[in-house]
Amino acid sequence: MTSKSMIDISAIHKDVKELLGKDKSGHGMDHVDRVLKLAMTFAENERADKEIVTLATLLHDVDDYKIFGEEHAKKLLNANTILDKYNVADKTKSKVLNIIRSMGYNKYIEGVRPSTLEGMIVSDADMCDAIGSIGILRTHAYALSKGNVFFDKDVQPETELVDVTEYKTARKSHSVQHFFDKLLRIPAILMTDSGRREGEKRKMIMVSFLRELFQEEDSQEWQKYLNVYEDKS
Known part of the structure; x- marks a missing residue:
């Protein structure tokens, strides 16, 4: 599995851009880049794991039900594919997917919230970009x-x-x-x-x-x- 220093963030960014680049509903790559910038600021302030924050932020909308449908949202098909493509370590992958599963206003209504600092940071940054x-x-x-x-x-x-x-x-x-x-x-x-x-x-x-x-x-x-x-x- 890939170590922290070997994960190709720029390549993952490119893959995400290919998935979201045509979106015109406000969930495109410009949104992801803004959330990433804000999340990294929060991560610095809160002393969180920046690698987990980066990966979860980049992938948080690649299975959004409004774009890809309910099956993608439930199974996180695109996020899993990208993490596997770059051989992200199982422990890191699990943390990232758990963050994505716990994010969003819909999840909040259901009573589901992020349980880790990194998840809280990505969720907060994503929600801040909505306002x-x-x-x-x-x-x-x-x-x-x-x-x-x-x-x-x-x-x-x-x-x-x-x-x-x-x-x-x-x-x-x-x-x-x-x-x-x-x-x-x-x-x-x-x-x-x-x-x-x-x-x-x-x-x-x-x-x-x-x-x-x-x-x-x-x-x-x-x-x-x-x-x-x-x-x-």
């Missing part, structure tokens, strides 16, 4: 890929946490709905000190943006929803 300025752009990019509008003031957000089946199948009719159904809730569930600091900063960017949007749209009802998050800031 803030980049999160606003990614949310709208995904909505456009599904033919949805940015804001429909007549469609109200979910005020309670739904189960994972309902979350996956519910139609997100506009981007702003998604801010309240998920994105504004993310900072409260981040697991590391580094992640929580970054998440709070990015939350305030979204709150400021939405406040201005609702003022321009003269939407007092939606401002009431936003007040909950402003009061917690």
Whole structure:
């Protein structure tokens, strides 16, 4: 099996890019690279194993159900293939796959969370990329890929946490709905000190943006929803 110093990270990066390079839903290689940069900063701050963090970050979306389907997501087919291709040691492979299996908002709804520091770091970095300025752009990019509008003031957000089946199948009719159904809730569930600091900063960017949007749209009802998050800031 391959030792730490022999794992070809650049080759793995290339393979991941081939899998995700055409994605237009906000889960492409640009997302992976941003998450990797943030995860490495968190790993430095939290003194985590950078090799595990790097591998898990690079591979965390290569079996995403939204891109590759439920079978890939369940079996992690692409992640397994890549790790085997580069003869990654069994112990390292197991750690990486366990991190990927425990990541994502769907897993959070199911009550599954990362149990290792490295997993918490990758999860936090991934969730942070869903919020803030980049999160606003990614949310709208995904909505456009599904033919949805940015804001429909007549469609109200979910005020309670739904189960994972309902979350996956519910139609997100506009981007702003998604801010309240998920994105504004993310900072409260981040697991590391580094992640929580970054998440709070990015939350305030979204709150400021939405406040201005609702003022321009003269939407007092939606401002009431936003007040909950402003009061917690």
